[in-house]
Amino acid sequence: MSIDMEQFRGVFFEESQEHLAEMEHLLMDLDPEAPDPEQLNSIFRAAHSIKGGSGIFGFDALTGLTHVMENLLDKARKGEMPMSVAIVDRLLSTTDILKSILASYSSNTEIDWASIEQGTQALEAILGAKTPAKGAGYALFDSPVKAPGPAYGLYEKTQQVKESEDFGFFEPIGKEEKDDGFGFFEPLPKTEKEEGFGFFEPPAKTEKEDGFGFFEPVAPAAATMQAPPAAAPPLPEEPKSPPKTADVKKAAPQAASPASVESTTIRVDTHKIDALVNLVGELVITQSMLNMIGSDDGGGSRDKLMTALNELERNTREIQEAVMSMRMLPISFVFNRFPRLVRDLSGKLGKQVELTIEGGNTEVDKGLIEKIVDPLTHLIRNSIDHGVEMPQKRVENGKPAQGNILLRAEQKGGSIIITVSDDGGGLNRERILAKAEEQGIAVPDYPTDQQVWQLIFAAGFSTAAAVTDVSGRGVGMDVVRRNIESLGGRIEIESSAGQGSSFVIRLPLTLAIVDGMSVAVGNQVYVVPLVNIIESIQPDESQIRSLGNDKLLWVREEYWPMLNLYQHMGLDGAQTDPAKGIVVLIESAKKRFGLLVDSLVGQQQVVIKSLEQHYKRIMGVAGATIMGDGSVALILDVESLASEVKVQKKEPQTS
Incomplete structure (x- = not known):
């Protein structure tokens, strides 16, 4: 039987995005000193699912990197390797690379092989392995340019029995597990299993041995990759996105955004679908009533008509509400990405910051979900960079060394209220006024605090003493306000010197x-x-x-x-x-x-x-x-x- 696997690609991309989000969330919550075994198992299963699916579709860049990641996680969950903050940082950095790879496959843009190689070597360095694990079938790349050769040049040739059992790039497993189809396919008879798992065309024997029926046959010389370096490379100090080499093409920034992968679909609760089906059934009944009234020549037709019209109005209103609810998503879809941002940026700036999230279950229109990400990202970055003070200064001012940022959402009437507040130093009125005068920004006579706070939204305004990769260019807050206003919302500021600042965003519940x-x-x-x-x-x-x-x-x-x-x-x-x-x-x-x-x-x-x-x-x-x-x-x-x-x-x- 032949099945077109292209129809399942969209599902794979969606599920892989969810697995990566789950991995990132669990890694953020993981205590390196005493890791929860169930959390480690969940992270391992997410990586294993991505590897299994990517192998089926021939997404070799994903398969190779997740395999090495899976090896590390397997040792950690078995207690064979102690966890540390550095290892968690590396795993988080690896999820970033996986997101980029996934986005490249989804948008058919150039894959950054250099970052994959660097990420793989960093994981191997932690494992302390000078050669790939036995049965892994994975070798480091000869070079980023040479990597995508026949069968992408990623897999080593293995014995025939291993090709039929695990494609040559999964860990060797027991017979009873092997026959289960990666743990998520139905067990198949031996003949089907060896000939394509029951959903690939049975290939000729030479094809099966060389490329499993859907990879190009690998020549013997190309099948064996160059051995890894003699010594494992050191773990990079900065666990950020690995640098790109000059000979690797850059993927388009928009195409590489993980959000673009999931922007065209919505997962809807079956209860909402059931409610809509019931309402459509009532609408059909009401339509039948109106037809009968239209053909009734007897008396009392006006009263019957008014009753039917009232019923139609109720049906229409409830169907409208049901359909709109299908576009509503929990704002946690946005909020859940910020703990990672706070962790990385506060560490980079040498600050101690805790993020508190409230109201993550508040539902908003999907259109708002996609467009509110950038304004919130900038506000939180500003709170960390400009708002929360350095630990020593906070202690000197009688505050805890660790600052706090609150991210809260709530619904009030037909509006969604999103608040970003911090317990930092607050806005400096005199400094803002002086900077506005220096930059030639018009200031009202005897301005109130609210009028002064609004000056920070002027184009090009910045109070940063120096330009860094975090802030200082004055291209942020004006864009924040413009984006919020384009959604039909507005932003207000409350600030108290030495106590902190709050940015309150008011948005319509839906854009439709x-x-x-x-x-x-x-x-x-x-x-x-x-x-x-x-x-x-x-x-x-x-x-x-x-x-x-x-x-x-x-x-x-x-x-x-x-x-x-x-x-x-x-x-x-x-x-x-x-x-x-x-x-x-x-x-x-x-x-x-x-x-x-x-x-x-x-x-x-x-x-x-x-x-x-x-x-x-x-x-x-x-x-x-x-x-x-x-x-x-x-x-x-x-x-x-x-x-x-x-x-x-x-x-x-x-x-």
Whole structure:
């Protein structure tokens, strides 16, 4: 029987990503002084699963490196090798290399053979082996360029019995294990096992012996690789990504991102699928009811119709919620990558930092999951680099030597609140103001703390004394805010000198549906996201002040600049007098302002459709939606509208 293995590649990539994430998580939790045997077994099983799957698909770069890693883990779990921080660091570095290899196979980009060779040699150095383990069938590369030869040149020729039993690159195992098919295939009769495990075409005997039926036959001279160096290389001091040699092509950065491998799929709980199937069944019943009412000539049809329509409304709402829940993923998918970041960066900077995660089960839209990674990464790096002090300084200030960073998520209404806080030194008001003046950044007169904190989001702003590979170039915080605003969110800062800082991100629950307030301006209807609305008022004449040609609103003990929506959108026939219209008080990430409209139509959920994709980008518009009467309403982009609002500094006059 012949099976096209290509159809299983996607599953392999997904499962391997999960195995690597599990390995990294378990290694982070592992106590090198007293490692938990079950944790070591779990790490070993994850490596073994990747090796077995990669062997089936011929992903030799994965197979070779995971085999050596598996050898080390096997010795550790059997108590034959003591664990240490250095070994854990090396294993974590190896998972990074495996992620890069996996991404290269997934995106068909160049594999970095030099880093694989260096990673393999480092593991062999820990093992203390000068030659590959007996039966491993794995040899170090002659050179990164020569590595991908026939059968990728990775496997040594073994005896015929070993080819039929373990492909020549798995550890020799007992007969009873050998017949089980790596422990995750169904046991097969001997004839099938030797001819292709029951799902490969039985190859000719010469092919089976030379390449297992799916590798190119290896010539005798190429089958035996060059022996490893006489002495095992030392363990590199820096367990980061190994350097690349000049003769190895670099994979495209975007393609090599592990996130790109898993960006097109979602795993859905079967309970959610069952609920959706039941709801579709109810919708079919409701549709049958409406058909019967349509063909019924008897009395009482109106009451029956209203009952059926109410049922249809309920079905539609519940199906919408069920479908949206299928796009929702726990934010732990993002949070779980940061313990490694904190561990590596704090060690590099000589600081002691503990990361506390709360609310990892909070569910957010998959689109947000993918786009919030970079802003959070930068905020956490900043907290470690700029926020948390060196251990000695913390002790001198009466703090514990170990700093703490809190990463928390929670849902409030239709918003997701993500907080990144630290117990470091806090933001330095005087230093920020001095740096802003030095860089020519506009500063309000007598600025409040909140206004000063917002200066760090200016493009090019940085208070770092020197440029390092961690920070100092001033290209971070402005990008953080821009990315968050592109998601329809905003970021706020709270800081106290000597106590620490908190960065609070507010995001919509989903990018596909928004809770909004429909407003009328002239003969047009617009939707304002509820998350940005503070309140709506109809002001009286005493609350309206003038400053030149501009109108300001005095409310909540402060002046609010006003934006006339009819003027911004170029509409005729709209209300121009604020005292006769409605002013919607808006809060954006940049400022507060009043939005003048004719009237409020009502609150409702709307489905966002891309206007840029179907038409073109319009300033102040985030998208469009179709209303109940079939008309199109534009959804306002509050953040871009805020940039059009002038902030007045002079005292206005009463109208």
